[in-house]
Amino acid sequence: MNNSHQNGISPDRKEERTLDIVHRGLSRRYRAERRFRFYGIVAIVVSMIFLSLLFISIFGKGYSAFLQTFVKLDVFLDPEILDQQSLATADYQGLIKKSLRGMFPDVTGRKDKRLLYRIVSSGASFQLRDLVLTQPDVIGQTLPVWVPADDDVDMLMKGHVDRQVAEGERRLKDKQLAWIDQLIADGKIQKQFNTTFFSSGDSREPELAGIWGAAAGSFFTLIVTLLLSFPIGVAAAVYLEEFAPKNRWTDLIEVNINNLAAVPSIVFGLLGLAVFLNFFGLPRSAPVVGGLVLTLMTLPVIIIASRSALTAVPPSIREAALGVGASKMQMVAHHVLPLALPGMLTGTIIGMARALGETAPLLMIGMVAFIVDIPTGFTDPATALPVQIYLWADSPERAFVERTSAAIIVLLAFLIAMNAAAVILRKRYERRW
Numbered sequence: 138m139n140n141s142h143q144n145g146i147s148p149d150r151k152e153e154r155t156l157d158i159v160h161r162g163l164s165r166r167y168r169a170e171r172r173f174r175f176y177g178i179v180a181i182v183v184s185m186i187f188l189s190l191l192f193i194s195i196f197g198k199g200y201s202a203f204l205q206t207f208v209k210l211d212v213f214l215d216p217e218i219l220d221q222q223s224l225a226t227a228d229y230q231g232l233i234k235k236s237l238r239g240m241f242p243d244v245t246g247r248k249d250k251r252l253l254y255r256i257v258s259s260g261a262s263f264q265l266r267d268l269v270l271t272q273p274d275v276i277g278q279t280l281p282v283w284v285p286a287d288d289d290v291d292m293l294m295k296g297h298v299d300r301q302v303a304e305g306e307r308r309l310k311d312k313q314l315a316w317i318d319q320l321i322a323d324g325k326i327q328k329q330f331n332t333t334f335f336s337s338g339d340s341r342e343p344e345l346a347g348i349w350g351a352a353a354g355s356f357f358t359l360i361v362t363l364l365l366s367f368p369i370g371v372a373a374a375v376y377l378e379e380f381a382p383k384n385r386w387t388d389l390i391e392v393n394i395n396n397l398a399a400v401p402s403i404v405f406g407l408l409g410l411a412v413f414l415n416f417f418g419l420p421r422s423a424p425v426v427g428g429l430v431l432t433l434m435t436l437p438v439i440i441i442a443s444r445s446a447l448t449a450v451p452p453s454i455r456e457a458a459l460g461v462g463a464s465k466m467q468m469v470a471h472h473v474l475p476l477a478l479p480g481m482l483t484g485t486i487i488g489m490a491r492a493l494g495e496t497a498p499l500l501m502i503g504m505v506a507f508i509v510d511i512p513t514g515f516t517d518p519a520t521a522l523p524v525q526i527y528l529w530a531d532s533p534e535r536a537f538v539e540r541t542s543a544a545i546i547v548l549l550a551f552l553i554a555m556n557a558a559a560v561i562l563r564k565r566y567e568r569r570w
Contacts, residue, residue, distance in 0.1 A: 195549075199542025205331035205344060206286040206294040208257050208320060210236040212265060213279045221276075224269055229262035233284070240325075241316060252313050256320075258285040260345040285333070286326065288343040288536035290317060294328060297535060334543065338509045339525065343536030346529070348544050350511045354424055354504070354519030355493060357512060361428020362435055362492050367485050369432075370439030374481075377440075378447040379469050398437035405434040406501030414502060421503035425515040430502055431492040438491065442484020446477035479566035486559040490552050496523040522548050 212232050219227050237253050238244065244253050261284035269276065285291075289308045292298050294317075304311050320326040338350030381387045409430035413419045419426050450473050458468035499505070504520050505528065512519035520528075522544065529541040 195542045195545050197542075198539055199544075199546050201295045202334060202539040202543035203331050204295075204328040205333065206291040207283040207327060207329050208286050208290075209325040209327075210257070210261075210282050210284055211239070211279055212236045212282050214269065214276045216277050219269060219276045221273070224273065225266065227266070227269075229265045229269075230259075232265060233257060233261050241319075249312060252310055253316065255287055256290055256313060256316060258287050258344045259342060260285055260340075283329070285344045288534060290326075291344055292535050293317065294326070295539075297539075334540070338511050339507060339520070339528070340509065343532075343534050343540060346537070346540055348522065348525060348547060350508060351520050351522045351525035351544075352547075353512050354427075354508075355521045355523075357424035357515050357519065358427040358431060358499075358521055359489060359493060361425055361515060362431040363485075363489060365428065365432040366435045366439055366488065370436050370485070371443050371481055373436075374440045374443030374447060375469060375474065378444050379465070379473070394437050394440055398441060401497075402434055402495050403497035403501065405430055406498030408433065409498060410501045420516055420518075422506045422508065422518045422520070423516045424512065424519050426502050427499050427504055427519075427521065428515075430498045431495065434495065434498060435488040435492050438488035439481070439485050442487070443477070443481045446480025446484070447473060449480060450476050476568065479562060483559045483563045486555055486562070490555040490559075493555070494523055494548065494552060496521075496527055499524050500527070522551075 210233065213236070215232065218232065234250075234254055237257070238250070241253055244250055264284055265282060268280075268282065286294070289298070290313075293300075293309060293314075298307060298309060300314065309317075317326065333345060334347050336349050337345060337347030340346040377387065377391065409426060413426050413429055414421060419429075454472050454476065455468055458472045459465070463471065499521050504524050506518065506520065507528070508518050508520050510518070526541055526544045526548065529537045529544065
């Protein structure tokens with residue numbers, strides 16, 4: 138007699154009960170799956186909303202920085218002031234002031250004149266000097282010259298200054314507003330594309346500040362990082378994956394590499410400060426030091442990505458190469474490495490994109506200094522684009538707010554381009570085994 142009969146339960150009743158239990162379990166699992174999908178969709182929607190708000194905020198504040206307000210001045214290049222022997226040091230600021238006084242002859246008081254001179258930027262004199270130095274034959278003529286307006290005027294023209302605020306609570310006075318309105322009516326003030334933002338270095342004056350110096354510093358820093366991290370990272374990955382014996386020492390090295398990939402970036406900055414600056418005495422604020430620090434930070438990422446690419450190559454490739462008489466080195470160099478190279482390059486580009494956006498390690502080695510000149514080499518004083526954003530974000534002037542957002546837009550464009558290159562590279566050379 139079987140157990141069902143022994144327990145007094147018929148086989149049909151037992152089968153029915155089991156099916157009910159299975160059906161109840163299925164319904165519960167289906168409900169759990171639907172909940173999981175719902176939570177996933179909610180998480181994605183919330184993430185997209187916050188990401189959209191971030192982009193809207195950045196673009197909303199930063200797009201206006203790509204335009205700059207200019208004032209048209211009719212400047213008489215007086216030969217008595219512009220001596221041919223001292224053109225570089227002539228009183229160009231005096232010519233700018235004389236032109237402004239000619240446009241507003243009613244302004245006579247000393248205080249009013251100072252307010253009038255503040256309509257145009259202090260960089261107008263340098264622009265005029267460059268014009269005369271490149272075209273000395275214009276001396277003696279009256280030329281219409283568009284010069285950058287002061288950052289307060291620029292903010293007014295972009296709608297960031299409320300005219301209804303009491304005069305004592307805003308930077309532009311009522312007389313200046315009246316002069317600006319007259320310039321607008323005469324068609325002598327307008328917004329143009331801000332080439333200075335892309336072609337100049339940093340400046341204390343927002344209307345003269347640009348990102349070219351920081352972009353050049355980032356370029357030299359990334360060149361050093363790429364030249365060091367890619368060959369060292371690939372060589373380390375090839376040795377660990379293809380040649381290293383499997384023992385506790387290699388296991389220890391692998392564990393440390395995986396842990397180094399998760400170490401906060403500022404720790405690498407402290408390491409660079411102690412080793413490269415304090416011990417080896419390398420120059421501060423130099424791209425070569427920044428590149429060395431970022432190399433330490435990027436190496437674990439490249440090693441891990443390269444090892445994954447090597448692991449993805451099927452063992453049959455290795456066995457076929459060894460079967461026709463190739464040595465292990467030939468097998469790796471001629472067969473495995475070329476097939477794994479696209480994956481390695483993808484990991485390298487992603488690691489370089491991360492290095493491009495890093496700020497903390499560069500702050501520790503002095504790349505936060507105020508540097509106006511454009512770096513031309515690996516040892517010149519320089520800063521980096523993320524550090525430039527950090528510096529501008531700390532500036533009190535309203536005009537630096539939009540330039541901070543504009544610099545973030547440029548940095549995001551570089552990061553998106555690098556990640557897009559990694560995706561295209563992976564799609565282009567991806568092989569399915």
